[in-house]
Amino acid sequence: MNTPVLQVRGLVKNYGPTPVLRGVDLTVEEHRVVTLIGSSGSGKSTLLRCVDLLEEIDDGQVLLDGVDVSDPRADVAAAQRRMGIVFQAFNLFPHMTVLQNVTLAPRVVHGVGTEEAEERARELLGRVGLEAFAGAHPDRLSGGQQQRVAIARALAVRPRLLLLDEITSALDPELVGEVLAIVRELAASGMTILMATHEMGFAKQVADTVCFLDDGRVLESGPPAQVLGDPLHERTRRFLTHVVEAGRLT
Amino acid sequence: MTPRAEPVPDLSPLARERLAYRRSRARRSTLVALVSTVVFAAVVAVCVTSTPGWPRVRATFLDPAIAWSSLPSILDGLWLNIRVLVVTEIGVLALGLLIAVLRTLRGPVFFPLRALATGYVDLFRGVPLLIALYLIGFGVPALRLQGVPTSAAVLGTITLVLVYSAYLAEVFRAGIESIHPSQRAAARSLGLTHRQSMRLVILPQAVRRVLPPLLNDFVALQKDVGLISVLGAVDAIRAAQIASARTFNFTPYVVAAVLFILLAVPTGRIADTMATRTAQRQGLS
Ligand SMILES: Nc1ncnc2c1ncn2[C@@H]1O[C@H](COP(=O)(O)OP(=O)(O)OP(=O)(O)O)[C@@H](O)[C@H]1O
Ligand SMILES: [Mg+2]
Numbered sequence: 423m424n425t426p427v428l429q430v431r432g433l434v435k436n437y438g439p440t441p442v443l444r445g446v447d448l449t450v451e452e453h454r455v456v457t458l459i460g461s462s463g464s465g466k467s468t469l470l471r472c473v474d475l476l477e478e479i480d481d482g483q484v485l486l487d488g489v490d491v492s493d494p495r496a497d498v499a500a501a502q503r504r505m506g507i508v509f510q511a512f513n514l515f516p517h518m519t520v521l522q523n524v525t526l527a528p529r530v531v532h533g534v535g536t537e538e539a540e541e542r543a544r545e546l547l548g549r550v551g552l553e554a555f556a557g558a559h560p561d562r563l564s565g566g567q568q569q570r571v572a573i574a575r576a577l578a579v580r581p582r583l584l585l586l587d588e589i590t591s592a593l594d595p596e597l598v599g600e601v602l603a604i605v606r607e608l609a610a611s612g613m614t615i616l617m618a619t620h621e622m623g624f625a626k627q628v629a630d631t632v633c634f635l636d637d638g639r640v641l642e643s644g645p646p647a648q649v650l651g652d653p654l655h656e657r658t659r660r661f662l663t664h665v666v667e668a669g670r671l672t
Numbered sequence: 673m674t675p676r677a678e679p680v681p682d683l684s685p686l687a688r689e690r691l692a693y694r695r696s697r698a699r700r701s702t703l704v705a706l707v708s709t710v711v712f713a714a715v716v717a718v719c720v721t722s723t724p725g726w727p728r729v730r731a732t733f734l735d736p737a738i739a740w741s742s743l744p745s746i747l748d749g750l751w752l753n754i755r756v757l758v759v760t761e762i763g764v765l766a767l768g769l770l771i772a773v774l775r776t777l778r779g780p781v782f783f784p785l786r787a788l789a790t791g792y793v794d795l796f797r798g799v800p801l802l803i804a805l806y807l808i809g810f811g812v813p814a815l816r817l818q819g820v821p822t823s824a825a826v827l828g829t830i831t832l833v834l835v836y837s838a839y840l841a842e843v844f845r846a847g848i849e850s851i852h853p854s855q856r857a858a859a860r861s862l863g864l865t866h867r868q869s870m871r872l873v874i875l876p877q878a879v880r881r882v883l884p885p886l887l888n889d890f891v892a893l894q895k896d897v898g899l900i901s902v903l904g905a906v907d908a909i910r911a912a913q914i915a916s917a918r919t920f921n922f923t924p925y926v927v928a929a930v931l932f933i934l935l936a937v938p939t940g941r942i943a944d945t946m947a948t949r950t951a952q953r954q955g956l957s
Contacts, residue, residue, distance in 0.1 A: 499863050512854035515858070515859075515873055526862065527862035527864070530864060
């Protein structure tokens, strides 16, 4: 078997005296989609931020292609360049056009020429159905369109691993579908994805593995049919009941 | 007000009636504003000119002949003010931005720089401009160092840059800190270094956001460039002082004041427009 793209081992993260992650273990194999579910405040965003090395971790390891990138001697920027992340909101740079947003990292970080970067950006914008908006500023776009641009921007640097943090939870229901459709396509094309989501129906269809995060640990993980359909733990069962009541499991 | 589009022919009678009403209201408001302005100006003029000392005041402050004869030298002086102003504005933008960025640096390595920047702001924001002018304008030449400028205008400019940078640094810093932390995270996650994120992502947004208060400080600076006259630089105020001493009349000061006001009006208008535009944009998003 190949080395997994991402391995998280015993990850601990405290905010001051409050432990948020208490030893998380997680593996994402190449071309696989892993979803993180769990109640609000369970640490999904924190985990993704730690994986992307945006937060310093207190214990444990983050291995990218088998290399420990959480080591203080590791090149953080180089590791970050191999991952793309999309947040819940406030992703795009409002003073740049859509095209400038997408070409920024390839030009500035990867030294790609402007013409080549723009060509690839247009291709990516076409992929998310927004070619026509290349010259527009983000505040002219709907929330769903903005998230699609954010995905295109994350893809522009050809990441090894794509991290998505509840990218649809700030959107109106009718915009959720268009964003998830893009993620589904990416998954089908073989992208390796780790995503936090509240969309259980989507997780069920697209994920290879579902991880239920509770109280700073992965309480259970496995194929969606098992974790979402017939969970081992009472805690997971209760969470899913709440989700069904909220109308999210479709 | 933006010009209203001509009524579309197929407007409903109701809408047409409302439009006519709105127009008649607008005409009435304009008329009321006009009348009240004229009445107010007339009352002020009558009150002032009917005071017992008015003839004396008019002779010593508003003598047209003296105003005309002192104008050329005051304009010459104003030209110096304008040059000092432009150089100071450029210097202040650069130094203010630098200090603001230094103050936002994190990590123990940068402690000395951060402390230096903080000390700088505390010092120059606290010292009265006049005292700073005296200390630098008279103190530096007294050192008799080789190659150090002794011209009053140059030393005055340096002082203005030092003092105003402290104010502007705080304006810039407020702007930098008002940018949502996600923007920095987004920049870093794309692999941009701290410097690249600052230069390409944070600062462009921060500067745009603080443009109105920044221009406001520039209006204040436009008046304060006149203070370099205390060092003996022959600027508009100093020229007015000389003319005034020659004619035993205060009219030259009034001339200088009017010129300073005329200089400040455009910047003030630009600042207002900027503030409105920023408010509108924030209302939109
Ligand atoms: N910068 C921070 N400083 C202090 N505490 C924080 C910080 N960020 C997150 N936390 C805390 O860490 C815990 C986990 O937060 P996190 O955002 O990871 O949860 P989440 O699972 O993403 O929740 P949600 O579903 O609401 O997004 C919360 O209790 C939160 O209050
Ligand atoms: Mg979250």
